[in-house]
Amino acid sequence: MSEGGERRWRLATRAVRAGQRRTPEGEHAEPIFLTSSFVFGSAEEAAARFAGERPGNIYSRFTNPTVRAFEARLAALEGGEACVATASGMAAILATCMALLRSGDHVVCSRAVFGSTVVLLETWLARFGVETTFVPLTDYGAWEAAITPRTRMLFLETPSNPLTEVADIGRLAGLAHDHGALLVVDNVFATPVLQRPLELGADIVIHSATKYLDGQGRCVGGAVVGDAERVGREVFGFLRTAGPAMSPFNAWVFLKGLETLPVRMRAHCENALAVARWLEGRAGVTRVLYPGLPSHPQHALAARQQSGFGGIVTFEVEGGREAAWRFVDATELVSVTANLGDVRTTLTHPASTTHGRLSPEARAEAGITEGLLRVAVGLEDVADIIADLERGLAAARGG
Ligand SMILES: Cc1ncc(COP(=O)(O)O)c(C=O)c1O
Known part of the structure; x- marks a missing residue:
């Protein structure tokens, strides 16, 4: 089934089947490609893959078929063009910020986000010249007032952790776009089964796969979902270089999690x-x-x-x-x-x-x-x- 065809399936069907590409062995369940690297048929093929002239795997920090299957399935569930899997939910947030922000940029972030997200923005990204203003999640006037000409990103969780506050994604997406900024939504609590932020106007969705996507408390992982340019190229580019990638074994566990x-x-x-x-x-x-x-x-x-x-x-x-x-x-x-x-x-x-x-x-x-x-x-x-x-x-x- 082509990717376009998969997108026409209803949600439960996508959860079970999207992203699977069978090998010639005809396996029913997805295999785990537990390999750090991939072999090339010739020197010429190695050079072409490294140059990006020919598709194919090189090294599992860059791409891996099991990780790809998880990414394709989650992208199909969230309705995003691209998904990049990460070593943890925090790595997903870090990769998004590193890929899409630069020194001098400003972020407006809900105060009601996961504690490590606050620390990441306030302590670590601040060292690289990214400034963050925290606002109450549901005070839309405060969001607007906090935006400056340097604001590049609005970041929120809804429902929030741990107070379960709910923000209007469409309204905040409108506000972000009016000011040339991106809306990033951490969708951990709702999952794409209950809420699909991209359909409501958000630009990027963050997941800690560690939570409901796994569902049985086994593995730590994360994901970024969005458009092909920002996520498929920029966030992927950061990840491929910096390395907080998802392991193939974890990707396989998360694939099984998505099915249910x-x-x-x-x-x-x-x-x-x-x-x-x-x-x-x-x-x-x-x-x-x-x-x-x-x-x-x-x-x-x-x-x-x-x-x-x-x-x-x-x-x-x-x-x-x-x-x-x-x-x-x-x-x-x-x-x-x-x-x-x-x-x-x-x-x-x-x-x-x-x-x-x-x-x-x-x-x-x-x-x-x-x-x-x-x-x-x-x-x-x-x-x-x-x-x-x-x-x-x-x-x-x-x-
Ligand atoms: C809402 C939310 N976002 C992000 C994270 C970070 O995810 P991870 O622990 O997989 O790095 C968590 C973790 O608890 C979370 O609850």
Whole structure:
């Protein structure tokens, strides 16, 4: 099937079949090309491939057939012309910034992004003359006010981590384009099954494949999806030179993950909604944040922009850090780990882990309070998940 033909398939079919190119062996599942380099038939062929005059693999830092298959499948799911796989989600963000920004450029970034994204922009890219202004995700006036003639990129996550705030991608894409800037959307929480930012006007989509794309917490990886020029040429060019590429083994695991992504995301949404409804109104819980609840500030926007509300529920317990830690320590079933998007439910205290490197002021501004807990609802029986959270809540209250 040609790439164009694959694009006509519905989403679940693309998830299972897009990007597969069988070898003459006729294998049914995709093989893993676990090889660092590729051989050439002649000196002339080697020279032609290196010169870019003839297509073909050279070295797995540049291209690898298993990685290519993953890239093609994810590009088909997101509706992008090109996808470049990376060693991690952070490598995807780094590669995008290194390829598309230069010294003197300015970025406007949502305050509610993953902690390492803040540190990358604020600490490391600042050393190379890239300046970043952080704004509240849903304050569109603040986004506009922060834009300067040097602004080249607007960066956001929606739904955000860990507060599940939802921003209007189309509106921010319009704003970015009016000022000659790009809109980059980290689509980790929603995945292309629930939200496709490129269709809404964004220019680039970022993934931490480590999360839902894998789905079973096995490998670290990432991806950048977008147009052929910026992603297929520029981001690929940076990656090929600098090297934070995805390993073929990891690409194969992620390919298998993509096959079940539509089914898993629907199940995650169902369990998360049940957990959010259970948490709402319970004694000792001061706030429940889940875009699927009518009480969520951007519930209507999420219903319009996404085809499901996702698997992440964030809530605040009364009693600050002590109560939150008692909650965490009393659970028996859920995994206390920073990862999310796993079939196993995971529980995180963001203020002391994923967002622990932010200053207390930056955390407060981002709304990451000491009593906040993030549960990435997995695919266990939801009654067992709720029973475990009940144990945690009893301990939080009883301190
Ligand atoms: C929303 C979001 N973006 C990016 C990342 C970074 O991904 P990775 O850990 O694969 O580098 C994470 C990791 O937790 C994340 O939650």
